Amino acid sequence: DQQVKQNSPSLSVQEGRISILNCDYTNSMFDYFLWYKKYPAEGPTFLISISSIKDKNEDGRFTVFLNKSAKHLSLHIVPSQPGDSAVYFCAAANFGNEKLTFGTGTRLTIIP
């Protein structure tokens, strides 16, 4: 039972345009969400997070949106750059429990 789902295995976006990566979750106990970025042959690195008391969090070119009623979050990257080409994982947890549950990942390719 996949509690965190990323339904798009891959996404291609022109350089300079907006990249939107989506993530859905089924466990209503989740109240903290994170995005990780992974390059080939490297470990995932933390990108941005959001708690359930917010519906938006920004960090430079990266913005995460949370829609609790729809159990949906998205990561927006504006403008997209070639260095953003990577696999992006969505992850979820609940406060008081350090374990992260990951989605299956979306491979983002930025086309120059």
Next chain:
Amino acid sequence: NAGVTQTPKFQVLKTGQSMTLQCAQDMNHNSMYWYRQDPGMGLRLIYYSASEGTTDKGEVPNGYNVSRLNKREFSLRLESAAPSQTSVYFCASSEVGSPTEAFFGQGTRLTVV
């Protein structure tokens, strides 16, 4: 800035062989984790340790054992490797008490033939 260090980076095992994957972190984190990454499956938690001396099963613990040797080190052992354990293994650590971001090692690519 070592962060989380995993050894080895690559390993090929024959079915039935045993091996231990080593992990050490220098960030003074209490919590440590072992994940495996398989195509189309994302990252799945094998075992985690909330503090020195404690370990608990994750989503896919069968065929694995772990040891939290001290605060820095958390090892993963395959007693009798099987082809289904062919995967990329990641160790991670985080601060205790909240689901803050976990820091990952570079991974161990394990092939069981």
